[in-house]
Amino acid sequence: MRKPQQLRNRELVLLIFAMALTLGAFVLVQFGAIGELDTKVLGVVGIMCVLAFALHIVLRIRASQADPFLVPVALMLTGIGTAMIYRLDLAYVAHWNVGTSNAGEHQMLYAALSIALCIGLVWSLANYRVLFKYTYIFGFLGIILLALPFIPFLNGGGNAVVWISIFGFNFQPGEIAKICLAIFFAGYLVRTRESLTSTGKRVLGFTFPRAREFGPLLVIWLISMAIIVLQRDLGTGILIFGMFVAMLYVATGKTGWVLIGVFLAGAGAVAATFVMPYVHGRFEQWLHALDDDLYNASANASFQLVNGLFGMAHGGMFGTGLGQGRPDITPVAGSDYIIPSLGEELGLVGVFAILALYLIFASRGAHVGVAGQDDFGKLLSVGLSFTIALQVFIMVGGVTRVIPLTGLTTPFLAAGGSSLLANWLIVAILLRVSDAVRRQPRAVIG
Template structure:
């Protein structure tokens, strides 16, 4: 059927309800019939992809056990089965309350989480870590918490537009979460000042803060888009904003620099500023905002490099990584170089799961899990992982572009871009394309706070995509 001018596709009107025996119209039955979708194509597609993801995850763990230990340990497979059951529970929940949600997001997140678990477990086998001392067991527990949290968001957040009402509350929550590591008695000495201790475990509040700030940025830009899109003049082929509209961007730039200076956290500062610039571009459609953001980020990085010893060390390790003196110095480039040699050892096809030596690189289960996977899966395996990230981001951006309202569009784009930017920063850092920063590779790296935050992002995208696909069509005639 050809679409008429105006972009509205005519839909055949539904037939009138047949009267029942008592002469009344049985609208309740018809309403129930309209809610039934047989088959649920999106959910069936998701189930097929999930089964494939479960097979990949289980096979990866078995290969690790055979390659590293020479035998299969059913105990860890049982633990992985519990995680599989939770993923199926999320799928069933979507069938009931969000049957039109995107079918690719959950399988991609599941297989990335499983591959990360297999590599973390592989390192535990080498170091002989067992029980709660094993990073893989803790990662499994956090993965279970993350999936339960995603299910709760899907069930409780029936209408994501409710978040728009609390725009400034989420902004305040994001700032408070970023400041928590500076509270006496809460902060830890684990590298950068971004962790807080809650007794039996540590948590990185900045991971949850990025979600709160994404909600705040989306609500704020929807409210102020008209003023931000006002123009003064065109220069060099671009429409440049007026000076007074630069205020929000400058404030976020200063906040990002403050995070770098006070918490020694270059990654979070770049992530928050990059997310805001991307959402600002989507809200206004003005390329000049991106150019201004890039100039500010480059200027801030240059000043931090010249002034802050912490940032200067990162740049020095990046530019002079293979300097022998720097390699053997404390806090030098040994970690970066070892990771590069590990990926080179993997070659095109890799050494095979459980048969490499990823433990030679310090903190291989967290910051350097990407080089660890590159050694045992090879360049082809790394490309497959990057392709999964690419599809995940593309689905998130598509959800945003097709959104019903401006808030949903900006929120979906914001959280999707956050995942993509985090991958770019970490992969670029461990491959020596850019200076290394202290972020976690989404879904793969060991770290409960990062895993929980990324699965909450999955839940938000599912909720927005369900609203996009299930929106009512316009009936003509």
């Protein structure tokens, strides 16, 4: 077992590198876009870095054996994404006759708030197993959060019923709901794993569960389909169902659950394509993106998708350089299409580096679960890590036309305070679980 001091020192070195990269990205954006430095903006970025350093100090005091890679990777992704959103603000002002655009400033403030909340959770959550006691409360809370946008005086508008508005601030409760549901799934599967792993029927070499154990999977599938139908939110429905199937497989080790999950997901997607016009439109954009009529259509056009692809193609291998491309040509370049924006200015090499950071984050989170002996911690960490990985796959696959695009945010990178807050809370939970795992005397730590 590595000494706590070595872990924190490694984290400090990586954190300094992440801070330097974040500040460097903002400097390059300003020189590339406007040819001068705005020290006020750099000051706000500095506050974000100071808070990240404060998180490091708190880890030394309260969770000295936590994983040393999670915070630097999360900060690096947050810094790169915030720099690109700020860069797009500069482009909108310069090229689109927009008086002011302050999405970048808002993202910086949300980043600072998110890191502060991460600090608070790490400090206060002395034992993550306390979450296990409230398994069903978290499940109920997750459902309530998903239902909040249906309350008329809270609904924040938009095509998808996923936003609430409180005192002028928009928030997406589904981002917090996924954490609550991950806690519920982990606790539920720990309690019912014996019945779920009972002998079933073998078909073509695979063991399929009995009908009475099939119920929980069917219920979660129905909830996911209800989200897709009622909220018009294909992404969240897929995310929640995928998270549950992954945790179910880890809990039982049965391949049959995965096969049934894939079949249900495919059947649901096909049914939604035929029944729901907006889902059908997403598939049309995916299959016929370069069709002239679809590109110029007034509704469900592929203009956005194609321009994102053109932007990445323009970036080539090494990109145009931060602040020197035109990612603002693609609509919503700072949220759904943040990856094409970064691909244009950082190139294929930069995108691969970003995907490598996600791979490190997800693998470290999964490693936390595998190394631990507590089933609840194992399922929770694997579930949260898989959620991040699946979200990245859905978004990167959508903007690169590997799969149909759905309405999710790219974790840590894309504009959106709700997503950023939720992702940094995930970081806090993973830090707490990893610290507890390393304190177990018989845990195998790689």
